[in-house]
Amino acid sequence: MENSSHTLPPPSLCSNTFEVSLPFSSSPQRTYCRVSLPPSPISFPSSPSSLSPATAESSHSSSPLSHCIAPQCLEGQNIQCLTPANISDQDDLTCLNWLHQRGNLLPLQPLPRTPTLPQLEPSQPNQPLVSSKPPYSFSSLIFMAIEDSPQKRLPVKDIYDWIVSNFPFYRTASGGWRNSVRHNLSLSKSFRRIQRDKSQSVGKGSLWCVCPEYRTALLEVLRKTHRYHSTNSNLLNKSALLEADEFGLPAVCDSLEISDPLSHTLLLSSPSPQALSIDNPSFSDNPTCSLTPDHEELVTMESVDYQHEEVCEEIEKDPLSDSGYIELHYYESQQYLLLPTDTELDLETVEILQLDAEAQEAAGSLLDLAGGGY
DNA sequence: GGACACTTAAACATAC
DNA sequence: GGTATGTTTAAGTGTC
Numbered sequence: 001m002e003n004s005s006h007t008l009p010p011p012s013l014c015s016n017t018f019e020v021s022l023p024f025s026s027s028p029q030r031t032y033c034r035v036s037l038p039p040s041p042i043s044f045p046s047s048p049s050s051l052s053p054a055t056a057e058s059s060h061s062s063s064p065l066s067h068c069i070a071p072q073c074l075e076g077q078n079i080q081c082l083t084p085a086n087i088s089d090q091d092d093l094t095c096l097n098w099l100h101q102r103g104n105l106l107p108l109q110p111l112p113r114t115p116t117l118p119q120l121e122p123s124q125p126n127q128p129l130v131s132s133k134p135p136y137s138f139s140s141l142i143f144m145a146i147e148d149s150p151q152k153r154l155p156v157k158d159i160y161d162w163i164v165s166n167f168p169f170y171r172t173a174s175g176g177w178r179n180s181v182r183h184n185l186s187l188s189k190s191f192r193r194i195q196r197d198k199s200q201s202v203g204k205g206s207l208w209c210v211c212p213e214y215r216t217a218l219l220e221v222l223r224k225t226h227r228y229h230s231t232n233s234n235l236l237n238k239s240a241l242l243e244a245d246e247f248g249l250p251a252v253c254d255s256l257e258i259s260d261p262l263s264h265t266l267l268l269s270s271p272s273p274q275a276l277s278i279d280n281p282s283f284s285d286n287p288t289c290s291l292t293p294d295h296e297e298l299v300t301m302e303s304v305d306y307q308h309e310e311v312c313e314e315i316e317k318d319p320l321s322d323s324g325y326i327e328l329h330y331y332e333s334q335q336y337l338l339l340p341t342d343t344e345l346d347l348e349t350v351e352i353l354q355l356d357a358e359a360q361e362a363a364g365s366l367l368d369l370a371g372g373g374y
Numbered sequence: 375g376g377a378c379a380c381t382t383a384a385a386c387a388t389a390c
Numbered sequence: 391g392g393t394a395t396g397t398t399t400a401a402g403t404g405t406c
Contacts, residue, residue, distance in 0.1 A: 137379085137380060137381085138380080138381075139379095139380085155395090156394085156395065156396085157394080157395090176381090176382060176383065177381090177382085179382075179383070179384085180380090180381060180382065180383090182394095182395070182396060182397085183381085183382085183383095183396095183397085183398090184380090184381095185395095185396080186396055186397050186398080187397085187398085193396085204389065204390055204393085204394050204395060205389085205390090205394070205395045205396075206395085206396085
């Protein structure tokens, strides 16, 4: 964990735009959300590499997570971000270990147990705390895996690996799901088998790709799943707030009481890497300038009334309550966040913008695909 | 209640 | 022969 930090300049020189990295793509993706910064200086890790966009471009094979912040993070003086180097394989899309690797973010104690959060065996200290079944169908998983590959085609084994890499649930699941993957590949018209080039053939089996004519339908299914779960993705927020309260941490609760519905929108975007390159002067001048309607998707962040009883009740209901996290990349330029020229910082409020992991994932895939096309 | 989508399990064939 | 891959069938579940 990076301990050293540097301090941002006063808010007048800071951006209120955070970069949200989408967790799984070999291609760079950027998501932006508007976050009002607190008046006090915020500290960031001093290592430029831990904040640079390059980390967001790391392959999912290392870890889909790179930097994460939680509500408490914004209020504290030290923001400790996770990097691929300090996140183990277990820190994955549906894993909450990251919460406990964040120093002051959450106490180094187990999360409150709920009926939906399976207990870990003591003999598996490095396993994810929780791992619920992803909401995506096998078709969607296969689709995402293939689309996330550079060549847009994968052997079945790599599809397995992608799923396991991104959804810890399948690490411990019995092998039947692999059968289901193969079953889907064979049965679904959405996927097409391609004979490997004999001259370069390594390994068994064929390559699988997505049929272009079914790509739109797959995308729509993924989009619907994403939307459904993104609207139910606030529950971890509430869980974190409860924890903060329980352990006497300074939860940033006010942020969840904002009544302005516009302030509860998260702007997701996947502009081209070039447009968002930190070296791109136009972007440096205005981080939002490259966002186009084609690349935007608004995800409503519901207003939250976080009374204890209600929260607990909802957490137990939510099958994905174990999978939410914020993954925000602070966009750094010359050690300072970039400031949009028209920024009006609300110094009283910190808006907590949070997506659950799967929602981010779906969003990342969707947006990446929507931006890419064939 | 029926159609449909999806999951899971199983059997079998084929290729490496 | 063992394993991975690919195909097919069947049954069960959930949703619309």
